[in-house]
Amino acid sequence: MAKKVLVLAESRDGALRNVSFEAIAAAKEISGGGEVFAVLCGDSVHSLANELVHYGADRVLVAENEKLANYTTDGYYQALKQIIDEETPEAIVFGHTSLGKDLSPRLAARLESGLISDVTGLEQAGENTVFTRPVYSGKAFEKKLINDGLIFVTIRPNNIAPLEKDESRSGEVKSVSVEIKDLRTIVKEVVRKTSTGVDLSEAKIIVAGGRGVKSEDGFKPLQELADVLGAAVGASRGACDADYCDYSLQIGQTGKVVTPDLYIACGISGAIQHLAGMSNSKVIVAINKDPEASIFSVADYGIVGDLFEVVPLLTEEFKKVLV
Amino acid sequence: MNIFVILKRTFDTEEKISVSNNKISEDSAEFIINPYDEYAIEEAITLKDAHGGTVTVVTVGDEDSEKELRTALAMGADQAVLISNEDLDSQDQFTTSSVLAAYFKDKEYDIILGGNVAIDNGTGQVGPRLAELLDIPHVTTITKIEINGTTVNIERDVEGDLEKIETSLPLLVTAQQGLNEPRYPSLPGIMKAKKKPLETLELDDLDIDEDDVEAKTKTVEIYLPPKKEAGKILSGDTADQVKELVSLLRNEAKVI
Numbered sequence: 070m071a072k073k074v075l076v077l078a079e080s081r082d083g084a085l086r087n088v089s090f091e092a093i094a095a096a097k098e099i100s101g102g103g104e105v106f107a108v109l110c111g112d113s114v115h116s117l118a119n120e121l122v123h124y125g126a127d128r129v130l131v132a133e134n135e136k137l138a139n140y141t142t143d144g145y146y147q148a149l150k151q152i153i154d155e156e157t158p159e160a161i162v163f164g165h166t167s168l169g170k171d172l173s174p175r176l177a178a179r180l181e182s183g184l185i186s187d188v189t190g191l192e193q194a195g196e197n198t199v200f201t202r203p204v205y206s207g208k209a210f211e212k213k214l215i216n217d218g219l220i221f222v223t224i225r226p227n228n229i230a231p232l233e234k235d236e237s238r239s240g241e242v243k244s245v246s247v248e249i250k251d252l253r254t255i256v257k258e259v260v261r262k263t264s265t266g267v268d269l270s271e272a273k274i275i276v277a278g279g280r281g282v283k284s285e286d287g288f289k290p291l292q293e294l295a296d297v298l299g300a301a302v303g304a305s306r307g308a309c310d311a312d313y314c315d316y317s318l319q320i321g322q323t324g325k326v327v328t329p330d331l332y333i334a335c336g337i338s339g340a341i342q343h344l345a346g347m348s349n350s351k352v353i354v355a356i357n358k359d360p361e362a363s364i365f366s367v368a369d370y371g372i373v374g375d376l377f378e379v380v381p382l383l384t385e386e387f388k389k390v391l392v
Numbered sequence: 393m394n395i396f397v398i399l400k401r402t403f404d405t406e407e408k409i410s411v412s413n414n415k416i417s418e419d420s421a422e423f424i425i426n427p428y429d430e431y432a433i434e435e436a437i438t439l440k441d442a443h444g445g446t447v448t449v450v451t452v453g454d455e456d457s458e459k460e461l462r463t464a465l466a467m468g469a470d471q472a473v474l475i476s477n478e479d480l481d482s483q484d485q486f487t488t489s490s491v492l493a494a495y496f497k498d499k500e501y502d503i504i505l506g507g508n509v510a511i512d513n514g515t516g517q518v519g520p521r522l523a524e525l526l527d528i529p530h531v532t533t534i535t536k537i538e539i540n541g542t543t544v545n546i547e548r549d550v551e552g553d554l555e556k557i558e559t560s561l562p563l564l565v566t567a568q569q570g571l572n573e574p575r576y577p578s579l580p581g582i583m584k585a586k587k588k589p590l591e592t593l594e595l596d597d598l599d600i601d602e603d604d605v606e607a608k609t610k611t612v613e614i615y616l617p618p619k620k621e622a623g624k625i626l627s628g629d630t631a632d633q634v635k636e637l638v639s640l641l642r643n644e645a646k647v648i
Contacts, residue, residue, distance in 0.1 A: 174518075174519070176524075178486075182486075185609055204614070208408070209616050253559055254559040256556070256557060257557065260554040269552065331641065341407075355623075360625075369624065369645065371624070386635060386638045
């Protein structure tokens, strides 16, 4: 049955996030030939709307309001609630991002709906859409569906392929005015800590360090490799616990769960809790002095050796071939 | 100050997972307090030390969850509540948050703390859902909190960046790693915990009709990811290995 599906688009630093294009692709599949419309919130985001159409949205609603300049739960909640009440979509797709994780449960509670979070795949089974998602941080997977009523899901970045961009596609872009009343939480300041601007959860390539990096300085060669590859830098719990880096870099069952195209593990032994956070990456490279390290059991390619020797060589080699 | 912590009993992070009869097998598994909920307990005790009041830990679970509640009491929480889910045929985040909302309905609370996500199901839904049902604001993934009167200043982790938030009580927050370093229960703490009040409630005690909190979602299959085939360990001198690796990543794996 054809469905009307709402996609919440997200922008960052004035550009749409990839996960929004992926969400449109997921929405298309859920819609079964119905309509996919994207919602874009912010204070001056109108110029981004057409790109959502190029990626497959049939229509875009732009909700601009100065109170939507920064994400706040209450602001976005009020805007989305008004649009949902007016449009009555049969399905909603958000990215499983910081914003999506914060907002979707609250809206689901208001709409008295089920919510399937962190979806990595979807398929049609008769009348139902069945969603795949990891449990125990990817140690297992489950297939889930919503019993009845509104279908509400958040999709994990990097797992569902976006549609091919087609600039010849056209669709209606419409401004909607939303009324934003009191905000109970106010953003005073945003302090940027991510140096390269490549977010771990959306990164195509991750260079991660463990206890083997030995110090805060030990992350430098990893950062250099990451810079050459346009990658994000991550870490194991061991490296975070030892204060070599910030906890925000931690990958594992506690920490972030990532599924990049390429994961380069440097000096990481591969504790179960770390493997849970990265073993579903598409290609894994392990660099470790210890040939018995369990990281090699999940690696596609392994180099037994000292990361301080191997990583700089790797950086040089990539520099040569990537020019 | 009336401080509440919602917590969940979960598998230990070092546990391997096996599936039998389309269910995660719990045989001989070690259980712990969900690690993110531990940060919430620690912060609750710190807030109590600074502002006075009572820390109540609440869980929705089976009778075995008493062990995790006792651990929280041993850390320094004052009292515990176990809401039994054994009468529920199906349970998801809609269910858990509805049950918790029924519990909180007639309670006086200044702040409710929880983990930002449980490491088993990993949805992070229950906290924000509960805040909505109670009509109070929520802030997720917090790494710092300061309370002055009813004004609350919070720092939260947003995908690696730091956001400074101002809000007010009553409030629900969810803890992110980095908020604090949870204490281990001390031996005297463990002794005291045995005597601290632990109340068990049935759904009937909260006037909940099971049909009203029935899960909105259904799990149709649980499976383990396919086992990875053994990878290729390169050999030769380091420079050659590096060259080979780059070539493999470009030509065989095609990820660069």
